[in-house]
Amino acid sequence: MIYKPKKILLRNGRTVIFKSPSPDDWQKLIDYVKCVASETPYILRTPEECKDTEESERAFINGYNDSELNCMISVYDGDKIVGNCNLTIKNRIKVRHRAELAIGLCKSHYRLGIGTALITELSIIARNLGCTQFELIYVDGNYRAKGLYEKCGFAPVARIPNGTKMSDGSFADEIYMVKKL
Numbered sequence: 001m002i003y004k005p006k007k008i009l010l011r012n013g014r015t016v017i018f019k020s021p022s023p024d025d026w027q028k029l030i031d032y033v034k035c036v037a038s039e040t041p042y043i044l045r046t047p048e049e050c051k052d053t054e055e056s057e058r059a060f061i062n063g064y065n066d067s068e069l070n071c072m073i074s075v076y077d078g079d080k081i082v083g084n085c086n087l088t089i090k091n092r093i094k095v096r097h098r099a100e101l102a103i104g105l106c107k108s109h110y111r112l113g114i115g116t117a118l119i120t121e122l123s124i125i126a127r128n129l130g131c132t133q134f135e136l137i138y139v140d141g142n143y144r145a146k147g148l149y150e151k152c153g154f155a156p157v158a159r160i161p162n163g164t165k166m167s168d169g170s171f172a173d174e175i176y177m178v179k180k181l
């Protein structure tokens with residue numbers, strides 16, 4: 001699904017553009033993932049797992065843009081991608097009412113209201129596609145994500161003990177959250 005570009009005014013008075021990435025922006029998206037993976041321990045991928053190629057990244061972007069159920073919105077600051085989020089809706093009829101989201105930003109763009117604005121946009125899209133609930137997972141200890149999700153109306157529903165192994169060998173729980181749409 002293609003998300004129509006939208007200009008977003010940030011808390012610091014600057015603007016960014018939310019839009020679906022073009023396949024030609026494959027390198028920008030790879031640079032963004034490398035940025036996030038190196039700056040936070042709380043996304044699934046480690047920096048050494050960022051091994052995408054032009055071919056795989058173009059296919060990844062096209063997969064979202066061509067989908068009727070899934071949507072990807074990137075955050076463009078000038079020519080650079082500084083954030084990204086994905087909406088995925090389950091395909092089977094019995095679980096077609098459930099949308100999932102994943103979101104990340106480069107540190108340079110934290111706490112400017114971008115996370116809140118992305119979740120607002122994704123909630124509208126999910127609702128328009130007939131979904132009645134929004135779901136996500138975060139790693140215990142990620143207080144920024146917890147704050148964002150609580151602010152946006154998500155509530156914790158489950159915890160997977162030791163769901164994530166951190167780079168120092170310790171384990172952290174995964175927290176599952178749900179929001180009614």
Ligand SMILES: CC(C)(COP(=O)(O)OP(=O)(O)OC[C@H]1O[C@@H](n2cnc3c(N)ncnc32)[C@H](O)[C@@H]1OP(=O)(O)O)[C@@H](O)C(=O)NCCC(=O)NCCS
Binds near residue numbers: 042112139142143148
């Ligand atoms: C989690 C993340 C997406 C938050 O996005 P953001 O754009 O900074 O969030 P917002 O500016 O919209 O803030 C939303 C709310 O979250 C909470 N919050 C955000 N940062 C916080 C912090 N450092 N301390 C306490 N609360 C915080 C606040 O309630 C905030 O609302 P407020 O600014 O009106 O008080 C961002 O920090 C990020 O990309 N982190 C790295 C990747 C990641 O952890 N992704 C989530 C994986 S589950």
